[in-house]
Amino acid sequence: MNKIIIVIIFIFAFGLRLWNLNEMGRTWDEYHYIEHGYKMIELLKKGDFNNPFFYTSYDHPPLVKYMYGAASYFDIESIDERGNPVFYYDFTYSRLLSAFVSSISIILVVIIGWHISSRFVGISAGIILATLPLFLGLSQLVTTESFIMLSFSSSFLSFLLLLKKFSIKKVIITGLLVGLSLQVKQSNFLLFPLFGFMYLVWYWRDNKNRTPFLNKRF
Secondary structure (H helix, E strand, O other): OHHHHHHHHHHHHHHHHHOOHHHOOOOHHHHHHHHHHHHHHHHHHHOOOOOOHHHHOOOOOOHHHHHHHHHHHHHEEEEOOOOOEEEOOOOHHHHHHHHHHHHHHHHHHHHHHHHHOOHHHHHHHHHHHHHOHHHHHHOOOOOOHHHHHHHHHHHHHHHHHHHHOOOHHHHHHHHHHHHHHHHHOHHHHHHHHHHHHHHHHHHHOOHHHOOOOOOOOO
């Protein structure tokens, strides 16, 4: 039953983002992500890891640009005489990536709601997030926000599952997800104080949960 609900919500969220995907116009920073991402992927393909472009064009951490750079190859209309790509105006495939990633984030929010409260709360939270105008608009564009939501939500859920049942595997997965989150945007360092607060709430909730979590094994 839960799997069917997740599929339905995903189809709803993704479909809502698809129906007018190429009617969004173009924002000033979309080309920035596409162009920089494309150049970074090209330099990686050539093995030119010492190229100054990697640090002179620094903005946010590079992971989002790498992702959009990979998708940008499907948005190339032609190559000009200087060897530079000319992209289609709408960046359709790069926007599809953003829409897909944001839809996965919505599913994570649904699952988080299930674990924290109830099925009703999770479903309601997912539908609200899917139709929230600000998030809906940003998830139809080539932006960082879709990946911020995905990385933050996945790290949160992973740590929540770790609190419910400790295992070394979950510790490693949580660490990897947090590392990727920091490569999406620096502001994701807020995960650390959030995890500390979550641990304190979990630890003091009732006497049954007062088993040593920060032990030698951890």
